[in-house]
Amino acid sequence: MPIGSNVRYVPANIQKAEWVLADVEYLYKLKANNPIRSVYVPGAWGPGRCTGTLAQGTLPLPDNLIVPDATKYSTPNNPAAFLLPDGKTLVQLNPFTRCTAGGNVYGWRTEDVSIYGDGLRGGHGGSGLSSIGGSIRLGELTGTRPIRHALKINLWANKYLHYSSSNPGYRWPADRADSYAAQQYKGTNPKLVMGTLLAIPPNVTKASLGLQTPAGRKLFHALQNYGAYVVDDSAGDAHYLSVEKGVLEEFRATYGYDFCGTSGTFYNDFMKIFKALHIVDNNEPNNVGGGGTPRVRMAPPIGN
Known part of the structure; x- marks a missing residue:
């Protein structure tokens, strides 16, 4: 507006x-033939994001998509938005992290929304606002x-x-x-x-x-x-x-x-x-x- x-x-x-x-925000349009990988709550905000064990569903992701863990000196927000193969559903994570190729994915998952919706909710943790809008x-x-x-x-x-x-x-x-x-x-x-x-x-x-x-x-x-x-x-x-x-x-x-x-x-x-x-x-x-x-x-x- x-x-x-x-x-x-x-x-x-x-x-x-x-x-x-x-x-920096990570925006992806996913394909139906991508491998299905599990999404977990991150194990930490700082180093150790890829140690979480609480599952939050799955995503079809290419195996070569890697986003490094946080470090002692860098804790990026990594908001991410994934458009599912249906062309409508947005899955949003924060802080999106994937430490190994083909491995599990980490980030707090917000409620899925439609790309044709109001564009408000998403993966910016401080406000609850969109990772893509x-x-x-x-x-x-x-x-x-x-x-x-x-x-x-x-x-x-x-x-x-x-x-x-x-x-x-x-x-x-x-x-x-x-x-x-x-x-x-x-x-x-x-x-x-x-x-x-x-x-x-x-x-x-x-x-x-x-x-x-x-x-x-x-x-x-x-x-x-x-x-x-x-x-x-x-x-x-x-x-x-x-x-x-x-x-x-x-x-x-x-x-x-x-x-x-x-x-x-x-x-x-x-x-x-x-x-x-x-x-x-x-x-x-x-x-x-x-x-x-x-x-x-x-x-x-x-x-x-």
């Missing part, structure tokens, strides 16, 4: 972060077509996200906050929580921000026309966007510099964009994007 003409903006006061980072897909940051959907971002909960006895740290469309929200959500703005929709107001322009990179300008338009939902905690001084696996390599090959980093022209554009984000205060189930006339045309229905 695009942002609407009746949107009510509230300052988010997001500041420059040390890092630009990406939450809002993901920046291959070609979207490097091609000529505009991005025609809302995005997903991770913010540092300890600095930005709010929790109180009367505000449990989330709002629609999120259905939860992190289990540690009461202890670690220390933001002072009660309107900035899991599920908050953020967007760039119409009075802000690419020129006024001084954006220099093609990808920065593409993100600007997406965030002004559609916005982005807060879906997870960055757990440090970093701003994240959710991207499909392969986007980071495609970005580097196209532009000659990395998406992730702590400096550079794209880093500067990224931080200017995040500082320009405002809260869409009246984003509600019957008033998505603030309501009124959409800023841009709706994307077409899913093709088959």
